[in-house]
Amino acid sequence: MSKADDKLAFTSKNCWEVYNGKKDQAEMQKLAARYLDFLTRCKTERNTVDYLAERLNKAGFSLGGFKNGKGMKIMQGKALFAARKGSRGPSAGLHLIFSHTDAPRLDLKQRPLREQSGVAQAKTHYYGGIRKYQWFARPLALHGVVVKADGSVIRVTLGEEPGEPVFAISDLLPHLAAAQADQPLRKVFEAEKMNLVLGHQPAPVASSAGKSAKRDEKNGAKDPIKANVLRLLNQKYGIIEEDLYSAELQAVPAGPALEVGLDAALLGGYGQDDRINVFLSLEALLADLDKRPARTQCLVFLDKEEIGSEGSTGAKSRFFEYCVQDVIEAWEPRARFSEVMLNSRGISADVHGAVDPDWQELHEKLNSALLGHGPCFCKFTGSRGKYEANDAHPEYVAWLRGLLNKAGVPWQMAELGKVDSGGGGTVAMYFASYGMNIIDCGPAILAMHSPFELSSKADLYATWLAFRAFLQAR
Ligand code: MN
Ligand code: MN
Numbered sequence: 001m002s003k004a005d006d007k008l009a010f011t012s013k014n015c016w017e018v019y020n021g022k023k024d025q026a027e028m029q030k031l032a033a034r035y036l037d038f039l040t041r042c043k044t045e046r047n048t049v050d051y052l053a054e055r056l057n058k059a060g061f062s063l064g065g066f067k068n069g070k071g072m073k074i075m076q077g078k079a080l081f082a083a084r085k086g087s088r089g090p091s092a093g094l095h096l097i098f099s100h101t102d103a104p105r106l107d108l109k110q111r112p113l114r115e116q117s118g119v120a121q122a123k124t125h126y127y128g129g130i131r132k133y134q135w136f137a138r139p140l141a142l143h144g145v146v147v148k149a150d151g152s153v154i155r156v157t158l159g160e161e162p163g164e165p166v167f168a169i170s171d172l173l174p175h176l177a178a179a180q181a182d183q184p185l186r187k188v189f190e191a192e193k194m195n196l197v198l199g200h201q202p203a204p205v206a207s208s209a210g211k212s213a214k215r216d217e218k219n220g221a222k223d224p225i226k227a228n229v230l231r232l233l234n235q236k237y238g239i240i241e242e243d244l245y246s247a248e249l250q251a252v253p254a255g256p257a258l259e260v261g262l263d264a265a266l267l268g269g270y271g272q273d274d275r276i277n278v279f280l281s282l283e284a285l286l287a288d289l290d291k292r293p294a295r296t297q298c299l300v301f302l303d304k305e306e307i308g309s310e311g312s313t314g315a316k317s318r319f320f321e322y323c324v325q326d327v328i329e330a331w332e333p334r335a336r337f338s339e340v341m342l343n344s345r346g347i348s349a350d351v352h353g354a355v356d357p358d359w360q361e362l363h364e365k366l367n368s369a370l371l372g373h374g375p376c377f378c379k380f381t382g383s384r385g386k387y388e389a390n391d392a393h394p395e396y397v398a399w400l401r402g403l404l405n406k407a408g409v410p411w412q413m414a415e416l417g418k419v420d421s422g423g424g425g426t427v428a429m430y431f432a433s434y435g436m437n438i439i440d441c442g443p444a445i446l447a448m449h450s451p452f453e454l455s456s457k458a459d460l461y462a463t464w465l466a467f468r469a470f471l472q473a474r
Contacts, residue, residue: 012373013410015458016265028461031283032259032267035460038279039257039269043160044143044250045078045101045303045313048278052080052301059286066330073323078102078303079313081323084285086293089332093343094324095471096298096436097284098315098427099277099350100305103270104128104449106135106194108142108249113198113241115226121195122167124251128306132189134450136171140196141254146239146247154237156247159254166254167196196251203228253451265457266371272453274305276460277349277442284467294474295345296327305350305427315427338435345396346438347470348428351455352376353416354444364418369444372456374410375463377401378440381416383423390428392439400439400470407469409462414444441466 019028042048053074057063061070061082069085078101086092105127112122126132141159148154159166172180180188202224233239257269281299300323304314311317321337328335354371355363369376379397382389397413404411416424428438443459 012370012412015372015374015410015456015462018408018410019458019461024461028457031461031464032457034283035276035279036257036259036267036269039267039271039275042275042278043141043252043271044105046145047143048101048275049074049077049080049301052082052278052282055282055286056080056082059289066327069331071327071330073319073326075313075317075319076303079317079319080299080301081320082285082299083323083327084289084293084297085331086295086297088294088296089335090296090324090328090340091332091335091343092295093345093436094298094327094340095293095295095473096300096344096346096431096438097277097281097467097470098300098302098346098348098431098438099281099442100274100302100315100427101278102128102303102306103252103273103275104130104306106130106140106196106251108144108196108244108247108251110245110247112244112249113226113229114195115223118200118225119197120199120223120225120229122198122249122251123192124194124196126191126194127250129449131450132191132194133185135194135251136169136189138168138451139166139254140168140251141166142196142249142251144247144249146237146243146249148239148243149246154239154243156237156249167198167251169194169196199225199229199232201225201228203231260454267455267457267460268452270451270453272445272455273351273448274349274442276351276445276455277463280443280460280464281349281467283464284471287464287468288472291472293472296331297471298324298327302427309427309430315430320431341434341436344434344436345399345470345473346428346431346436347467348390348426348431348438348440349442349467350426350440351442351448351453352378352414352440352444353448354446356446362417362421364415367413367415368417369412369414371444371446371454372458373412373444374459375404375412375441375466376444377411377413378415378426379413381423381425381428381440384420388425388429390426390432390438390440392428393437396437396439399437400441403469403473404466407465409466409469411462411466412444 072082106124109123146154253270260266260268309315380389380391446454
C-alpha cells in the first residue's frame with residue numbers, strides 16, 4: 001500500500017502510543033489512582049450517589065435547586081442529576097452525559113435468615129445479568145440500608161475494612177459434582193442455592209444459674225446460630241429480624257479495586273459497568289470548571305439500568321424530566337421543554353465489550369472494540385436485527401468524530417459481538433424518545449458483569465478527555 005492509500009484508510013489508534021508523553025502519563029496515573037479509590041468506595045448505587053453529591057457539593061453545586069448556576073437533585077439516594085449553566089440558555093440545547101449507578105449483584109431476600117447444617121445463611125435474589133458460578137467461593141461484602149419502622153435509616157457496610165470478617169457462598173466440592181457436571185450451564189447453578197454464609201457459632205448460653213440462663217436453654221435449642229447472627233446484628237445496628245423486611249442489603253465482591261498486570265496498565269474491580277462512566281463524566285465536568293461552557297452541561301446518573309431501567313430512579317422514570325423543567329424554570333423560564341430537548345445532545349456513557357483474547361471467535365473483528373484504543377462509539381445496541389436499539393443518526397456521529405478528531409482523542413466504533421450471538425441494551429433509547437441526538441459511548445472492558453472487570457488505564461484517560469471535549473463543545 002502506498003502512503004497515499006494509507007491516508008484514505010482508517011485504523012484506530014492505540015492510546016498508549018498517543019499519550020506516551022510525560023505530562024499525559026502523569027495525568028493518567030493520577031486519574032487512575034482516583035478511580036481505584038472511587039471504585040473501592042462505591043460498591044452500590046447509594047455509595048455512588050453519596051460520593052457524587054460530596055464531590056459536586058465541594059465544587060459548588062448546591063443540592064435541591066439551580067438558582068446559582070450550578071445545582072443538583074437526588075432521587076431516593078440512588079439517582080442524581082447535576083447541571084451547570086452555559087453562556088447560551090437551555091433552549092440552545094443541553095449537553096448531557098448519562099451513566100448508571102447500579103451493577104449486577106446479589107440482593108438479600110426480604111426474609112433472608114435461616115439456619116441449617118451448622119451454618120446460618122442469608123437467602124439471595126440476584127440482580128441483573130450475572131454468570132452465577134462467578135459468585136461462589138469468593139469473599140463477599142454486605143452493603144445497604146435497613147429502615148426501621150420509626151423511619152430511621154441504618155447504613156450497613158460489612159466486610160470491607162481490613163481485618164473485618166467477610167461473607168461467602170459455599171460451592172460444591174468437585175468430588176461430588178459428577179451429576180452436576182453433566183448439566184447445561186443454564187441449569188447447573190440454581191439461584192436458590194446461592195445462599196450467603198453469615199455465621200457458624202451458636203448463641204452463647206449463660207452458664208451461671210438464673211432466669212436468663214433458663215430462658216436461653218429453653219429457646220436456644222431452635223436455630224441457635226441464626227439467633228446469634230440476630231444478636232450480633234442487634235448489638236451492632238440495633239435491629240431485629242422484622243427490620244430486614246424494610247431493608248435493601250446487597251452482597252458484592254469484597255475488597256479493593258486493583259491495578260492488574262506487571263506493567264499495572266489495567267484496572268481490575270467490581271462494578272466498572274457502569275461506574276467507570278459515572279466517574280469519568282464527573283471528572284470531566286469538574287476538570288473544566290474554570291472554563292465557561294457554551295451549553296448547559298448536565299450529568300445524569302441513573303439506577304436500575306441492569307434490570308430494564310424501571311422504577312422511580314431508572315431511565316424510564318420522570319425524574320430526568322422534572323429536573324430539566326427545574327433547570328428551565330431557573331435559567332430560561334420562557335424556553336419550551338420540547339425546544340430544549342430537540343436541540344440537546346446526549347452521550348449514553350456505558351461500557352462496551354472489548355475483544356476477549358480467548359473468545360475472539362465471538363467478535364466480528366472489523367466492528368469490534370479493542371482494549372486501549374479509546375472510547376468506543378456504539379451506533380446501535382439491541383439484538384435480533386437491531387431490535388430495541390437506539391440507532392444514532394449519521395449526522396450526529398459525524399459531528400462527534402469531528403469533535404474528537406479535533407481534540408486529538410482516539411476513538412473506535414463497534415457493535416457488541418457478531419450478529420445474532422447475543423446483544424444488550426442501554427438507556428440511550430429512552431432519551432432518544434425526547435428527540436435529542438444521543439449515542440452510546442464509553443470504554444471497552446473485559447469480563448463485563450463479572451466480580452472483577454478489567455479496564456485499560458489508557459482508555460480511562462482517553463474517555464475522560466473525550467467527555468471533556470463533549471461538555472465544552474459549542
Ligand atoms: Mn452498563
Ligand atoms: Mn451492564
